Each structure stands twice: as structure tokens, then as C-alpha cells.
Amino acid sequence: MKHDEITGNTGSAALLARVQALIGDELRDVEQIFAEEISSRHPFIREVLNHMAGYRGKRLRPMLLLLSAQACGTIERQHLVLAAVVEMIHTATLVHDDVLDEASTRRHVATINSRWTNETSVLLGDYLFTHAFHLASSFGDAFACRSIGRATNIVCEGEMAQVADRGNLLLTEEQYFEIIEAKTAELCAISCSLGGHYANASPALCDALDGFGRSLGIAFQIADDLLDVLGSEQKTGKSLGTDLQKQKLTLPLIHLLATSPARRAAEIRELLAHPDEGTREALLPILKSSGALQYARARADEFTVAARQHLAALPESPARQLLEDMADFVTVRSA
Amino acid sequence: MKHDEITGNTGSAALLARVQALIGDELRDVEQIFAEEISSRHPFIREVLNHMAGYRGKRLRPMLLLLSAQACGTIERQHLVLAAVVEMIHTATLVHDDVLDEASTRRHVATINSRWTNETSVLLGDYLFTHAFHLASSFGDAFACRSIGRATNIVCEGEMAQVADRGNLLLTEEQYFEIIEAKTAELCAISCSLGGHYANASPALCDALDGFGRSLGIAFQIADDLLDVLGSEQKTGKSLGTDLQKQKLTLPLIHLLATSPARRAAEIRELLAHPDEGTREALLPILKSSGALQYARARADEFTVAARQHLAALPESPARQLLEDMADFVTVRSA
Numbered sequence: 001m002k003h004d005e006i007t008g009n010t011g012s013a014a015l016l017a018r019v020q021a022l023i024g025d026e027l028r029d030v031e032q033i034f035a036e037e038i039s040s041r042h043p044f045i046r047e048v049l050n051h052m053a054g055y056r057g058k059r060l061r062p063m064l065l066l067l068s069a070q071a072c073g074t075i076e077r078q079h080l081v082l083a084a085v086v087e088m089i090h091t092a093t094l095v096h097d098d099v100l101d102e103a104s105t106r107r108h109v110a111t112i113n114s115r116w117t118n119e120t121s122v123l124l125g126d127y128l129f130t131h132a133f134h135l136a137s138s139f140g141d142a143f144a145c146r147s148i149g150r151a152t153n154i155v156c157e158g159e160m161a162q163v164a165d166r167g168n169l170l171l172t173e174e175q176y177f178e179i180i181e182a183k184t185a186e187l188c189a190i191s192c193s194l195g196g197h198y199a200n201a202s203p204a205l206c207d208a209l210d211g212f213g214r215s216l217g218i219a220f221q222i223a224d225d226l227l228d229v230l231g232s233e234q235k236t237g238k239s240l241g242t243d244l245q246k247q248k249l250t251l252p253l254i255h256l257l258a259t260s261p262a263r264r265a266a267e268i269r270e271l272l273a274h275p276d277e278g279t280r281e282a283l284l285p286i287l288k289s290s291g292a293l294q295y296a297r298a299r300a301d302e303f304t305v306a307a308r309q310h311l312a313a314l315p316e317s318p319a320r321q322l323l324e325d326m327a328d329f330v331t332v333r334s335a
Numbered sequence: 336m337k338h339d340e341i342t343g344n345t346g347s348a349a350l351l352a353r354v355q356a357l358i359g360d361e362l363r364d365v366e367q368i369f370a371e372e373i374s375s376r377h378p379f380i381r382e383v384l385n386h387m388a389g390y391r392g393k394r395l396r397p398m399l400l401l402l403s404a405q406a407c408g409t410i411e412r413q414h415l416v417l418a419a420v421v422e423m424i425h426t427a428t429l430v431h432d433d434v435l436d437e438a439s440t441r442r443h444v445a446t447i448n449s450r451w452t453n454e455t456s457v458l459l460g461d462y463l464f465t466h467a468f469h470l471a472s473s474f475g476d477a478f479a480c481r482s483i484g485r486a487t488n489i490v491c492e493g494e495m496a497q498v499a500d501r502g503n504l505l506l507t508e509e510q511y512f513e514i515i516e517a518k519t520a521e522l523c524a525i526s527c528s529l530g531g532h533y534a535n536a537s538p539a540l541c542d543a544l545d546g547f548g549r550s551l552g553i554a555f556q557i558a559d560d561l562l563d564v565l566g567s568e569q570k571t572g573k574s575l576g577t578d579l580q581k582q583k584l585t586l587p588l589i590h591l592l593a594t595s596p597a598r599r600a601a602e603i604r605e606l607l608a609h610p611d612e613g614t615r616e617a618l619l620p621i622l623k624s625s626g627a628l629q630y631a632r633a634r635a636d637e638f639t640v641a642a643r644q645h646l647a648a649l650p651e652s653p654a655r656q657l658l659e660d661m662a663d664f665v666t667v668r669s670a
Contacts, residue, residue: 040492044499096457119498122431122457127491129461133468134484137477145480149469156462157375163454164379 015322015329016058022318023066026075026083030062033084038131048124051115052095061086061191063326064216068195068209070319071311078139078198085136085144086191089152092128093159093187095121144194151190158182167247169269173254177218184224185217192323208313212323215307220330222300225250229280229287241280247272251299253283256292300331350657350664351393357653358401361410361418365397368419373466383451383459387426396421396526398661399551403530403544405654406646413474413533420471420479421526424487427463428494428522430456479529486525493517502582504604508589512553519559520552527658543648547658550642555665557635560585564615564622576615582607586634588618591627635666 020027035053040046062083069079099121129152136148162179165171192213196206228243229252243250249257253272257265268286271279287293307327314320355362370388375381397418404414434456464487471483497514500506527548531541563578564587578585584592588607592600603621606614622628642662649655 040495042492042496042499045492045495048495093461096461099454099457117498118453119434120495122434122460123491123495123498125457125461126431126464127488127495129464130484130488130491134481134488137472137480137484140477140481142472142475142477142480145472145477146469146475149465149472153462153465153469156458156465157377157380160375160380160383160455160458160462161377163452163458164377 011332012058012329015325018325019063019067019322022322023063023070023075026066026080027059027062029080030059030066030083030087033080033135034087037084037135038088038128045127048116048120051110052091052124057090059087060220060326061090061187064188064213064323065191065195067319067323067326068192068213069199070195071314071317071323072196072201072205072209073199076198078141078144079195081135081139082144082148082194082198083191085132085148086187086194088128088132088135089148089155090187092125092132093155095128096125097159099125143197147190147194147197151186154182154186155184158184158186162248165248167273169247169249169257169272171249171254173251173258176249176251176254180218180221180225181214184221185214188217188220189213205313208310212307212310212327215303215310216327216330219300219303219307219327222251222296222303223331226252226293226296226300229284230293244272244275244279244283247275251296252287252292255295256287256290259290259292297331304328304331346667347393347664350660353660354398354402354657357657358398358405358410361401361415362394362397364415365394365401365418365422368415368470369422372419372470373423373463380462383455386445387430387459392425394422395555395661396425396522399523399548399658400526400530402654402658402661403527403548404534405530406649406652406658407531407536407540407544408534411533413476413479414530416470416474417479417483417529417533418526420467420483421522421529423463423467423470424483424490425522427460427467428490430463431460432494434460478532482525482529482532486521489517489521490519493519493521497583500583502608504582504584504592504607506584506589508586508593511584511586511589515553515556515560516549519556520549523552523555524548540648543645547642547645547662550638550645551662551665554635554638554642554662557586557631557638558666561587561628561631561635564619565628576612579607579610579614579618582610586631587622587627590630591622591625594625594627632666639663639666 038049040049065083065086066075066079069075099118132152133145133149136144158179158181162183165175165179189210190213192209193206196209201209225243228241228250249272253268257268260268268283271282304327308324311320311324311327373384375384400418400421401410401414404410434453467487468480468484471479493514493516497518500510500514524545525548527544528541531544536544560578563576563585584607588603592603595603603618606617639662643659646655646659646662
């Protein structure tokens with residue numbers, strides 16, 4: 001399972017309301033660009049796209065891009081287009097992830113692959129990817145194409161590395177971080193740095209924004225992986241325990257295995273090697289009593305702190321404050 | 336099934352030898368760029384890429400791009416990079432097609448999805464797509480990104496339209512042509528016109544090259560669809576009859592249905608609605624006696640002639656001659 005968006009509880013509602021108050025008009029412009037760009041004259045494609053609209057998220061990456069722009073200067077037309085581009089790429093990866101995860105629901109809505117077929121999902125993802133690249137090239141500046149192409153390629157390489165490590169019950173913490181940095185943090189990082197770049201921020205500020213987005217993305221993914229173990233399907237709106245079913249080791253389990261005596265670790269690996277519907281519930285008490293969940297939360301918090309530190313390079317502003325609060329929020333949601 | 340490359344018989348061997356004699360060094364450079372670009376530090380990704388190298392084709396699109404460049408001027412570094420880009424995009428679509436077609440072999444080699452899993456194929460395709468876009472942006476000119484982004488998006492839209500029309504036994508000839516122009520001809524067209532553009536050809540010449548590549552691509556796809564009905568698995572090296580199994584109507588069948596008396600057409604549709612292993616053999620004699628195969632070949636020939644006519648805008652040269660001969664060849668191979 002991968003990077004779900006900010007889910008709807010009171011804390012997030014208040015934060016989202018503040019984001020809307022500051023950049024609501026611009027976010028609506030991004031939505032319009034997104035919708036106009038991907039629309040098609042083919043009724044079938046329109047039908048699939050309409051369905052997809054029901055399971056898209058809270059636009060974390062567009063928010064990061066626009067707030068980064070605002071924190072460095074002003075939001076220009078190019079930012080709106082690029083915000084639609086990063087959201088399109090993110091949506092493409094979600095659609096393809098649902099094929100990979102054989103997930104049946106996302107945000108309470110049937111996934112494209114369960115509503116139609118895997119091939120529809122594959123092609124829809126390709127359609128979104130290629131639209132995003134075309135759109136990124138639309139304002140005649142190869143820098144955006146290059147940045148987006150490079151970041152997206154890193155995302156795909158990270159996803160492939162993760163597939164290669166399915167069933168690898170010896171995955172190390174270092175390998176885990178390498179994978180989530182590529183598959184999740186990279187797109188957050190580029191969203192922030194492109195926001196700065198097209199607001200004429202200095203290279204140093206763009207680097208700081210990259211660092212902010214990267215740390216936030218890592219914290220976000222750790223929190224998302226925790227939700228896959230801890231969350232309730234009703235609350236998150238998606239199938240849970242898919243990481244376990246797919247034998248994807250995540251941080252709490254890696255830590256549990258690394259800190260357990262050899263014999264205990266072997267027993268847990270045996271459980272993980274033959275996952276069934278009861279695996280998640282069988283593991284929960286062990287994860288809790290061993291301190292593995294607390295460890296994972298603490299690591300997420302470290303990245304939140306690192307994210308905030310990067311922002312110190314920027315002048316104080318309402319946009320910077322919202323970026324800070326978003327960094328805090330991504331880990332709070334899994335607590 | 337989609338656009339296989341020039342298969343190895345005597346006629347093609349002679350043609351390929353002439354292509355090698357003219358642009359062999361440049362084609363080897365393209366291979367090197369391709370291989371270097373997609374290589375990865377991840378052992379699993381390298382393993383999948385090595386396997387894939389065994390089922391790539393005869394590099395039709397790089398040949399079209401380089402010959403078009405040569406026919407308008409000289410082959411520059413940008414052409415070599417763009418030739419690798421179009422081949423990468425083509426390879427990405429093949430990898431995803433094999434998921435869609437549930438094909439087990441391509442060019443005598445097990446497909447990625449049968450050797451590994453569907454998810455490996457999906458991610459490998461994404462990896463190739465994103466590499467291609469990143470590479471297209473590498474020489475700092477948004478024109479290439481825009482052209483490639485637009486063309487690739489049209490390809491994906493065509494593929495989605497085709498999926499939507501699976502099982503549509505009332506598909507018209509017009510709809511068929513619209514689909515194959517998008518899914519196959521567009522990338523051939525852009526290969527040729529980019530070859531011209533980066534050799535400083537006039538817009539009129541670039542348009543002529545676009546028209547040439549488009550007509551050649553359509554002829555090519557009709558011939559490929561004929562091979563799916565007529566070919567031998569041994570010769571083509573891939574699973575046959577997949578169009579029938581997937582209830583994708585192709586030109587001979589569309590013509591057969593359109594020209595049969597209503598009752599006969601209903602019987603054929605009944606056969607097509609429940610395809611099994613014997614469907615292809617049951618249909619072959621009907622397709623032959625009705626003249627439907629001849630009709631499809633004649634339509635392919637029309638597009639070959641149209642392709643050659645577009646080339647008249649270019650000065651005579653060995654490169655132009657080879658482009659002409661390639662146009663002839665794509666339909667000959669299915670005869």
C-alpha cells in the first residue's frame with residue numbers, strides 16, 4: 001500500500017480549511033487544469049475518469065507545490081500547471097499500484113481494476129503518465145520536463161526495487177528507507193523544489209525545499225505503513241494489511257525482527273511467510289508490546305523535525321507556517 | 336496483438352543489410368544509448384532488462400528516425416538520443432501490451448509477465464516510459480518533449496479505445512482505422528518528423544515525413560493483424576490468434592461481417608462471441624473464400640502507396656530509397 005492522503009479527521013479539517021483560505025482559488029484552478037487536460041472524446045475513457053475522480057486524494061502534492069511557491073514569492077501560471085502535473089503523476093502511480101496490490105477499494109470507492117479490469121488500470125495509468133509529461137512540456141521549458149522525468153523515473157525504480165524485495169524477510173532498515181525515499185519522497189521533494197524554482201528562489205532555497213519535501217515524504221510513508229497495520233478499513237477507506245499479504249516488510253516489522261532473539265525472529269518470519277487474514281491481528285499485540293510501533297513513530301517524528309528544520313531557510317510567512325503544520329500533521333494521523 | 340517488427344526472411348535480411356550498410360554505426364550508437372540509459376544498480380531490474388533484451392525487435396522506429404534525418408541532412412547526436420527515446424517508448428508499450436494480451440511469448444522468448452508477474456511488467460513499462468521522457472528532456476529543448484509527450488498520449492488513448500471496443504462485434508472500419516492510427520501509426524509518424532525537424536528540414540518536409548510514417552504505420556498494423564490470423568507461431572515467434580481470443584475485430588473480419596448477408600454475419604458473430612482454440616482455424620477458410628483477406632491486403636497496399644507518395648517531397652538519396660523500400664516491405668511480409 002502506498003501514501004494515502006490526509007484523511008478526514010478534525011485536525012486535518014482545520015488544517016485543510018487554513019490551506020483553502022490561503023490558496024483555495026489556486027487549488028481550484030489546478031483542479032480545472034487537471035480535469036480539462038485529461039478529458040477525452042472517448043465515452044469509455046470519460047467513464048473511467050469520472051469514476052477515478054471519486055477516489056483521488058486531498059491533493060497533498062499540489063498543496064506542497066503551491067505553498068512552496070507562495071513561501072518564496074508568488075504563485076504563477078506555471079505553478080498551477082506543474083501542480084496538475086505532479087497530481088497526475090501521483091494519480092497514475094496510484095492506479096498502477098492498485099493493480100500491483102490487487103486492492104479492491106481506495107477511499108471507500110471500488111478501484112479501477114476491480115470495477116473494470118487490470119488492463120484498464122494499466123492503460124489509464126499510462127494515459128495519465130503521458131498526459132502529465134505532455135503537460136509538463138507545454139510551457140516550452142525543458143527544465144520542468146527534466147525534473148519531472150527524473151523524479152518519476154526514480155519513483156518507478158523504487159517501486160521495482162520494492163517488488164524485487166517482496167517476500168524478502170531479511171530486508172534491512174537501510175533498504176526500506178532507500179525504497180520509500182524513491183517511491184514516495186521523491187515526488188514530494190520535486191513538488192516543493194519546482195514550486196521554489198518557478199518563483200525564482202535561489203538554488204539554496206530550492207535545495208532546502210527539496211529537503212523539506214523529501215523528509216516530509218519519508219515521514220508520510222512511515223505513517224502510511226503504520227496505518228496499514230493499525231488502521232481501520234472504515235476510517236482509511238481502503239483495504240488493510242495489504243503489505244503483510246504481499247510480504248512487504250515495513251518499518252515496525254523490520255525493527256521487531258532486528259531486535260527479537262533469533263528463535264523468536266524465526267517464528268515471526270514463519271508467520272510472515274504464510275500470511276492469511278488473521279496475520280495482522282496476530283502480529284498487532286507483538287508489535288505493540290515490543291515497542292516496534294513506538295520505534296517507527298519515533299523515526300517518523302525525526303523526519304518531521306528534519307523537514308521543519310529545512311524550512312528555517314525560508315522567510316516567515318503564512319505559507320511557510322502551513323508547510324510546517326503539514327509536516328507535523330502527516331505523522332499525527334497515524335498516532 | 337500489436338505491431339511486431341520486421342521478421343526474419345530473405346527479403347527482410349537483404350533490406351536490413353542495406354540499412355546496416357548506410358546507418359549501421361548510428362544504429363549501434365542508439366543501442367548503446369538505450370542500454371546505458373536504462374541500466375540500473377538494482378540486480379533485479381538488471382535481470383528483467385537483460386531478459387527483455389531478448390525480445391526486442393528490429394528497431395523499426397529508430398531506423399525510421401535516422402533514415403528520415405539522413406534523407407533531409409545529416410544524423411546528429413540529438414537524432415541518436417531521440418531514436419533511443421522512441422524505441423524505449425515502443426518497448427514500454429510492448430511490455431504493457433503483453434499484460435493486456437496475457438501473451439506468453441514474444442519473438443520466441445517468454446514475456447516478462449509470464450516469466451515474472453503482471454506487476455513486474457507494469458512497473459518495467461513505467462520505468463521505460465519515464466526513462467524515455469527523461470531522456471527526451473536531456474538536451475534542453477522542450478520541442479522534443481512536447482512532440483513525444485503528445486504522440487505517446489495519443490498512443491495510450493488509442494489503446495484505451497481499443498480496450499473499450501473489445502467484444503464490440505459491430506466495430507466499423509472507420510473506428511478500426513482510428514484506433515490503429517493512434518496506437519501504431521502515431522509513433523511512426525513522430526519518429527519520421529522528428530528525424531526531419533532535427534535535421535533542420537522545412538515544416539513542409541516534416542509534414543511529408545509525418546504523413547509517410549503515418550501511412551507506413553497503418554499499413555504495418557493491417558499487415559500485423561493479418562499475421563495474427565494467418566501466420567504460424569513458429570515463424571512469428573509469438574502467440575497467435577490473440578486478437579480473436581480477446582474479441583478484437585480486425586480489418587479482414589470487419590470486412591467479412593460488413594459484406595456477408597445478415598444471417599451469415601450473425602452466425603460469424605456467434606462464433607466470435609465464444610472464441611476458443613479452434614476459432615482461428617474455423618474462420619480461415621471463410622476469410623479466404625470471401626475475399627476478406629485480399630481486401631485487407633489491398634487496403635494495406637493503398638497505404639504503402641500513399642507512404643511512398645509523401646516521400647516524393649524529399650530529394651532522391653539512398654536514405655529516401657530505403658524508406659521507400661521499408662514501406663513496401665511492411666505489407667509484403669504478411670502476403
